[in-house]
Amino acid sequence: MRFTLENWAEAFASLPVRPRPYRNAAVSLRGHGVDEQAERARVLVEVGLNVFRFPAALIPGCDLLTDSGTTTMTMPQWAALLLGDESYGSNEGYFELKRQVVETFGPAWENRDRNFESVFIFHQGRAAEHGLFSCLGRMLDARARVRGDGRPWFVIPSNGHFDTTQANVEANGFEARNLFSPEQRAKDASAPFRGNMDTGALHALLADPATRERVPLVYLTITNNTGGGQPVSLENIRQVSELCRAWEVPLLFDACRFAENAWFIREREPGREGRGIAETVREMFEFCDGFHISLKKDGLANIGGCLCVCEDGLLVKRFPGIREALTMHQVLVEGHPTYGGLAGRDLKAIAEGLRTAVRQEYLDWRIGQVGRFGAAVDEACGADVTVKPFGGHAVYIDLDRFFAGTGLGDGDFPGISLTALLLVAGHRLCELGVYAFGKEVNGREVGPEPRVNNVRAAIPRLCYEDEDLRACAGAIGLLYRERERVPGVEVTYGKDRPMRHFISRFRFRDGTIETRRRAENGAGRARTGA
Numbered sequence: 001m002r003f004t005l006e007n008w009a010e011a012f013a014s015l016p017v018r019p020r021p022y023r024n025a026a027v028s029l030r031g032h033g034v035d036e037q038a039e040r041a042r043v044l045v046e047v048g049l050n051v052f053r054f055p056a057a058l059i060p061g062c063d064l065l066t067d068s069g070t071t072t073m074t075m076p077q078w079a080a081l082l083l084g085d086e087s088y089g090s091n092e093g094y095f096e097l098k099r100q101v102v103e104t105f106g107p108a109w110e111n112r113d114r115n116f117e118s119v120f121i122f123h124q125g126r127a128a129e130h131g132l133f134s135c136l137g138r139m140l141d142a143r144a145r146v147r148g149d150g151r152p153w154f155v156i157p158s159n160g161h162f163d164t165t166q167a168n169v170e171a172n173g174f175e176a177r178n179l180f181s182p183e184q185r186a187k188d189a190s191a192p193f194r195g196n197m198d199t200g201a202l203h204a205l206l207a208d209p210a211t212r213e214r215v216p217l218v219y220l221t222i223t224n225n226t227g228g229g230q231p232v233s234l235e236n237i238r239q240v241s242e243l244c245r246a247w248e249v250p251l252l253f254d255a256c257r258f259a260e261n262a263w264f265i266r267e268r269e270p271g272r273e274g275r276g277i278a279e280t281v282r283e284m285f286e287f288c289d290g291f292h293i294s295l296k297k298d299g300l301a302n303i304g305g306c307l308c309v310c311e312d313g314l315l316v317k318r319f320p321g322i323r324e325a326l327t328m329h330q331v332l333v334e335g336h337p338t339y340g341g342l343a344g345r346d347l348k349a350i351a352e353g354l355r356t357a358v359r360q361e362y363l364d365w366r367i368g369q370v371g372r373f374g375a376a377v378d379e380a381c382g383a384d385v386t387v388k389p390f391g392g393h394a395v396y397i398d399l400d401r402f403f404a405g406t407g408l409g410d411g412d413f414p415g416i417s418l419t420a421l422l423l424v425a426g427h428r429l430c431e432l433g434v435y436a437f438g439k440e441v442n443g444r445e446v447g448p449e450p451r452v453n454n455v456r457a458a459i460p461r462l463c464y465e466d467e468d469l470r471a472c473a474g475a476i477g478l479l480y481r482e483r484e485r486v487p488g489v490e491v492t493y494g495k496d497r498p499m500r501h502f503i504s505r506f507r508f509r510d511g512t513i514e515t516r517r518r519a520e521n522g523a524g525r526a527r528t529g530a
């Protein structure tokens with residue numbers, strides 16, 4: 001058969017290894033001499049094995065501490081920075097960002113009301129969360145209202161509150177309640193939309209007037225950060241929205257990874273064939289009355305956040321004073337509402353980032369890379385140690401599986417050991433398990449409920465090549481093979497502090513697991529006189 005050009009094109013397209021849809025325009029040089037290995041080990045001890053305190057300059061490998069603010073910006077973004085307008089009031093970037101919000105999220109987000117903003121700019125996501133919940137808390141006098149058992153009267157349900165969201169909800173007198181999907185609770189490895197909300201639980205909460213009056217609004221986190229960015233289906237969004245609208249309860253999104261969520265909808269949800277990412281995003285955002293976003297994720301920016309309020313939506317209807325309260329809050333803590341704590345140039349870079357974030361070829365590569373890394377970790381370990389299905393921005397290593405049979409228990413905090421030893425290899429990951437989510441109560445450790453015990457590798461956007469990530473997977477594989485030799489740690493500072501993993505210091509327990517076991521056995525024999 002004669003091959004036409006189309007045949008050739010098809011044949012090339014079917015090759016398994018495809019080029020990245022971008023190329024490097026500037027690189028950040030990292031040293032990686034052998035001597036540095038010893039230097040890293042020395043500094044590791046100096047910083048008390050705390051990954052947050054370890055100098056980034058000493059990490060030649062993959063810095064997978066977070067996907068937040070770590071994006072490599074595109075050339076048009078760098079160009080936008082140079083065109084920044086640093087006027088104090090109503091700079092060019094402010095108008096450009098507002099135009100882009102409508103372009104990206106749809107006409108519902110147009111600011112027609114000249115008296116109040118619909119886009120409230122903040123320096124990052126949690127500042128927007130703080131703005132919303134502190135204003136709402138004051139309007140409802142939430143802190144003063146408690147139930148008989150002392151718990152807050154008001155409840156903010158979510159498919160999964162991120163930790164800063166939860167902290168802001170709780171700090172302002174509300175209960176943060178997670179209505180995890182049944183698939184999430186069952187740790188279903190094949191669930192296409194494990195990030196969904198349990199709509200049955202939401203129905204139960206809203207159908208009863210006695211509990212409904214305690215719900216000022218409902219939150220959906222898309223993607224759901226739990227498990228590495230598990231997506232929420234459009235069907236789930238629609239169902240949650242229907243319930244909320246039926247009882248006039250505002251629905252808000254935590255939209256940090258909205259584009260990645262749209263990619264999963266396009267990829268996995270029946271009936272979505274032929275619908276583009278941009279179109280899917282607009283459809284998703286028709287169902288909510290407001291959203292907050294850390295633009296350090298799918299804004300592809302290094303800093304920034306905002307809270308968007310739909311002028312005709314239920315949030316404004318139910319809390320008519322909310323926009324004025326937010327404006328006053330912004331003036332007090334962030335600056336004039338037309339820059340909200342950001343430089344004018346950042347606003348332009350964010351607007352440009354929002355345009356890139358919904359590009360199909362970018363998302364194909366980005367989310368594909370997360371999956372390829374996850375598979376590489378399992379392959380390097382020769383075992384199924386990662387949480388499945390892989391989400392959109394991170395791979396989670398299940399510590400209970402990784403350290404099964406080694407004799408290391410929760411009190412040894414082996415996740416901390418794992419991240420510490422990976423720093424010696426030149427890679428940075430983060431424990432999100434019994435240390436980060438556990439706490440000390442009256443001198444006793446209380447683990448997270450339901451149990452989560454992972455180490456997270458969050459992949460920065462447009463930053464690493466697959467080869468870099470394979471090197472990291474290799475180091476994880478080596479630790480898995482040698483897991484019997486991984487020592488536990490003891491906490492030298494911060495065990496009883498809130499958000500303790502950020503500030504704690506640790507040291508390795510002496511010796512390897514084998515010597516620890518021998519010592520324990522020896523002690524046991526001594527006690528029994530054997």
Ligand code: F0G
Pocket residue numbers: 065066067068124125126127162164165221225254256294295296304305458
């Ligand atoms: N919501 C979600 C779902 C997040 O993942 C984050 C941040 C925030 C809100 C807060 O935004 O950092 O700009 O204040 N997540 C980062 C992470 C820190 O590593 O997952 P922020």
